[in-house]
Amino acid sequence: MTKKYRFIGKTTPRKDGVAIVTGKADYIDDIHPVSMLHGKVLRSPHPHANITAIHTDKAKDAPGVRAVLTHADVPPWMTGMPRHVKVLDQRVRFVGDAVALVAADTLEQATAALDLIEVTYEPLPAVFDMDAALAPGAPQLHDIFPGNLVTDFPAFGPNTLSKVVRGDVEKGFEAADFISEGTFGYENIANPLPxxxxxxxxxxxxxxxxxxxSGTQSASWHRWIMQSKMGFPDIRAITTQCGGSFGSKNYAPQCLFYASALAKETGRAVKVCYTKDEHFGAFVLRLGSRFCGKIGMKKDGTVTAVAGDWMVDNGAFSDMSQSQIAVGCGEAQLVLNCENWNLTTKLVCTNRCPSGVIRGFGGQELESAFAPILADVMAKAQLDPVEFFKKNYVKPGGKYIWREGNLWTCRGKDYTDAMEKGAVSFGWKDKWNGWLVPTAVEGSKRTGVGIGIHGNADVGEDDSEAYIRLNADGTATIHASVSESGMGQRSSLCKMAAEVLQLPLEKVHMTPPDTLVNPFDFGLVGSRGTYAVGSAVINAAEDALKKLFERVAPELQAQPEDLDTLDARIFVKGKPEQAMGWGRAIGIMRSVTGYGEFKSDYSVPNFLALFVEVEVDTQTGAVKIKRVVTSTDAGQIIDPPSLNGQLYGALGSAGLDTAVFEETIIDKKSGHMLNMNMCDYKWxxxxxxxxxxxxxxETPFPTHRFKAIGVGEISTSPGPGAVLMAVSNAMGQHMTDYPLTPDRILKVWGEKKGIKNETV
Amino acid sequence: MKKTNGKERTAVTLVVNGVTHELNVGDQPYQVSPCHTLAQTLRETLGVTGTKVGCDQGACGSCTVIMDGRPILSCMTLTIQCHGSEITTIEGLADPASGKLHPIQQSFVDHSAFQCGFCTPGIIMASKSLLDRHPSADKQAVKEALSGHYCRCISHYQVVDAVMDVAEKGEGDR
Structure with a gap:
């Protein structure tokens, strides 16, 4: 398959590889614009309080301090969906919420000055879970969200999904042979923690x-999203190498507000880099997710109806939560091909660190929450889950309503083959002994297997533009707003361009991620890099070659379509002696620029199955992940190690391990986070x-010239449900709570064996 | 370490990647404060930013440098404790004359044994220190030596392969 290409599908060194291994790759804290100041944030010790007085005189007089800002004197910028989050507010809404900002010559001076700010708080009652937030008379976090219910928001246009209503669920449940129902949560609010x-x-x-x-994932977001929130300044957004993101650092609106406000006040460059404490306690967590509903199914595994309420906890404010609900509603339909839906949603504010954009983007949260119901109904029907998922994933011709509210027909590929090959590699047939039956038992150690799947139609989301400049020295420069946060996508795009242009890979470069020098690109989200950005770059390369050929065709006495190029030499097809180098063709004082674009396409979903084998020790309660197999179809692999890295990432960024040990623990009395350091937060x-x-x-996809599709984002999402299933089978009992920490395992095992809690 | 005879030390001498730096102790720019960590001194005072600080809590391993032959966490080490020490950072691994990468660095490039790359300098330094002491370390020893290094992208599999490739070739102690 890969033999026909010179670079595509082959392992080539990452373009930034040498910079990374020599320490030359610059991350945000490695750069210092001239006369830069350091900004720090004073944070609230209260989960909910009014600031009744704030005195900054002592801080302003402290050595090196250049500015101190409070809610009284910050610019009137606002973010959130809809806008409800000020730069600083007179009210704080979670432990760690911002109270005041300091800029000083050194980081130590800025940090020391925080202690000199005197704040008087009027503590308010707080709510730490959705039940408390929705109870009558509950404390209200935002005046514009009565009852702590966040309003719908047209993030993807007027018909943005906030529910899935299709067919007739009553008839669907009547037609069902088995129905399971209940309320289950995926409320670890884990931290992706790059x-x-x-x-x-x-x-x-x-x-x-x-x-x-900024050290962020999607270069353009700080420009196109934040401009409207800041009174339309002309924002030039530049990204450095990004030390991991997993969605969470697509952008950083709060950091941007703080740094920009202090920079405005001081007339200097100001850096605001969070500490690990702030990263844990005041940046972004996964959404809390709870599903209360039921699923109906026929004996043959046909899903006849899905109905219920998806409750989503977004913490103290909402930033793209509604977008995640929309995508989650879409992704659930990809996994469960069903004609009858009545899925409603509620988005709730609570007094804890906000949730943000995180890999899995809604679908992981929803699917992990309804996984116990799905497992229960599959078990009732005695269906092999591999067969069930194979049957119910949306296939070519299948329909789903995507995030913007349109009904799409899948024109992608059937992933049955991928699932079957994955099952064979995993040895599913030998290990699967039926529902709630362990694969093996040796003393206190019980082995079980599970599977999860996830799919996403965002691989072709949103728009991209790219230019490619062909240079007389036989090099090409890609102009695209693409950051590098670990996917290797900048290198992969260079490979695609090199393949089209038939230039050595080392002759193809990319401009820095800088919105001033590059056209618009939405960014690297939802696995869109391969199809969406790739299409723009490929189209730009083809356009540039077309212009180049048109320019030289008369001199080569040929038609443009009869020309070809290899290693910066243009020749007439079949007549290699009729040739001209790029130097002469382009001219030393000229260049040739091609333009390419991509317009959103939601008709080609990707899919990934994850098989997992676990060992549960019923004496210690330990859950050990023994083996993981992912299976997917990428159409055409662009760069094998980069793709493998993305798939190994199933274990990271609040993915599979949210079913094993990852969770953010918040004290329900004080609102303080109890494990906000890298010893207590398990990894x-x-x-x-x-x-x-x-x-x-590698089944060719109807995408672009290389027939490839991105699958990187989705590897984290099937893991939690798969682990729950595997542990259930090992234990011989349905396990329903995340994460499956030893205390939970031992409690369930003790109850199953009739042992009282205190003797476990 | 030099005796201070009960007096405060007024200068700290560090040899970083073969270059000797004499830094005065104090609170002024280009001086070392008694509260400065080695990571701070390397990054802020000497401008050697290849050493990364991930957590500043001694828990992620990204700030690992080699001091007098052993891997240490530079975010948990005070600079004034390092007087007279020889320190190697990621910038000191490639051959200074030719710029040729150290075999471990080359192996990381060959295996694309990184995703975001932020943890990579620390992991490479710990791997170098391990292979300097145990040139033919086995897979389990590599995993143990790297167990304090946090990588959220999950480059672990490719990292282990990259280090083992060097260990098997016996190139680590070049």
Missing amino acids: IEPPGVIAQWEDDQRLTVW RTFNELPEFENVIL
Whole structure:
């Protein structure tokens, strides 16, 4: 399959590889614009309070301090959906909410000055879960959200999904042979926790022009999203190398507000880089998710109806939560091909650190929440879950309503083959002994297997533009607003361009991620890099070649369509002696520029199945992940190690391990986070790696020239449900709560064995 | 370490990647405050920013440098404790004359043993220190040596392969 290409599908060094391994790759905290100041944020110790007095005189007089800002003197910028989040407010809504800002010559001076700000709070009652927030008479977080219910928002246009209503669920349940129902939550509010905390540097060039450097995932977001929220300054957004994001650092609106406000006040560049404490306690968590409803099914596994209420906890304010609900509603339909739906949603505010954009984007949250109901109904029907998922994933010709509210017909590929090959590699047939039956039992150690699936039609989301400049020296420069947060996508786009232009890979470069020098690109989200950005770059390369051929055709006495190029030499097809180098063709003082674009297309969903084998020790309660197999179809692999890396990522960024040990623990009395450090927040270490295999098929997709489709984002999402299923089978009992920490395992095992709690 | 005879030390000498730096102790720019960590001194005072600070809590391993032959967490080490020490950072691994990458660095490039790359300098330094001491370390030893290094992208599998490739070739202690 890959032989026909020179670069595509082959392992090539990452373009930034040498910079990364030599320490030359610059991340946000590695750069220092001239005469830059350091910004720090004073944070609230209360989960909910009014600020009744705030005195900053002592802080302003402290050594090195250049500015101190409070709610009384920050610019009137607002973010959130709809806009409800000020730069600083007179009311704080979670422990860690921002109270005041300081800029000083050094980080130590800024930090020291925080202690000199005197704040008087009037504490208010707070709500830490959705039940308390929705109770009559509950404390209200925002005046514009009565009852703590966040309003719908047309994030994707007037028909943005906030529910799925299709067919007739009553008839659907009547036709069902089995129905399961209940209320289950995926409320770990885990932290994607990239290793590098978020950071922004802001500098005003004049009153209307703002330059923003950030270590973020999608270069353009700080420009096109934040302009309208800040009175339309001309924002130049530049991204450095990004030390991991997983969605969470697509942008950083709060950091941007703080740095920009301090920069405006001081007339200097100001850097606001969060500490790990702030990263844990005041940046973004996963949405809390709870599903209360039922699923009906026929004996043969046909899903006849899905009905219920999806309750979503977004913490103290909403930033793109409604977008995640819309995509989650769409993704659930991709997984459960069903004609009858009545899925409603509620978005709720609580007094904890806000939720934000995170890999899995709604679908992971919804599917993980209804996983126990799905498992229960499959078990009632005694259906092999691999067969069930194979049957119910949307196939070519299948229909789904996507996030913007339109009904789409899938024109992608059938993933049955991928699932079957994954099952064979995993050894599913040998390991699956039926529902709630362990694969093996050895003393206190019980092995079980599970599977989860996830799909996303956002692989072709939103728009991209790119230019490619062909240079007389036989190089090409891609102009595209593409950041590097770990996907290797900048290198992969260079490979696509090199393949079209038939230039050596080292002759193809990309401009820095900078909105001033690049056209619009939505960014690297939803696995859109391969199809959406790739299409724009490929089209730009083809356009540039077309112009180049048109320019030289007369001199080569040929028609443009008879020309070809190899290693910066143009020749007439079949007559290699009739040739001309790019130097002469382009001219030393000229260049040739091609333009390419991509317009959104939601008709080609991707899909990934994850098989997992677990070992549960009923003496210690420990759950060990023994083996993971992912299976997917990428159409055409662009770069094998980069794709494998994305799929291994199933274990990271608040993915599979949210079913094993990952959770953010908030004290329900004080609202303080209890595990906001890297010792107490559990993560997987090098000597706890399960065996891991990726099964990747390459069935050509109707996307672009290379027939490829992105699958990177979705690897985290099937994991939690798969682990729940595997542990249930190992234990011989349905397990329903995330994460499956030893205390939960032992409690259930003790009850099952009739042992009283205190003797477990 | 030099004796201070009960007096406060007024200067700290560090040899970083073969270059000797004499830094005065104090609160002024280009001085070392007694509260400065080695990570701060390397990054802020000396401008050697290849060493990354992920958590500043001694829990993620990204700030690992080699001091007198052993891997240490530079965010948990005070600079004034390092007087007279020889420190190697990620910038000191490639051959200074030719710029040729150290075999471990080259192996990381060959395996694309990174995604975002932020944890990579720390992981490479710990791997180098391990292979310097145990050139033919086995897979389990590599995993143990790297167990304090946090990588959220999950590059672990490719990292282990990259380090083992060097260990098997016996190139680590170049």
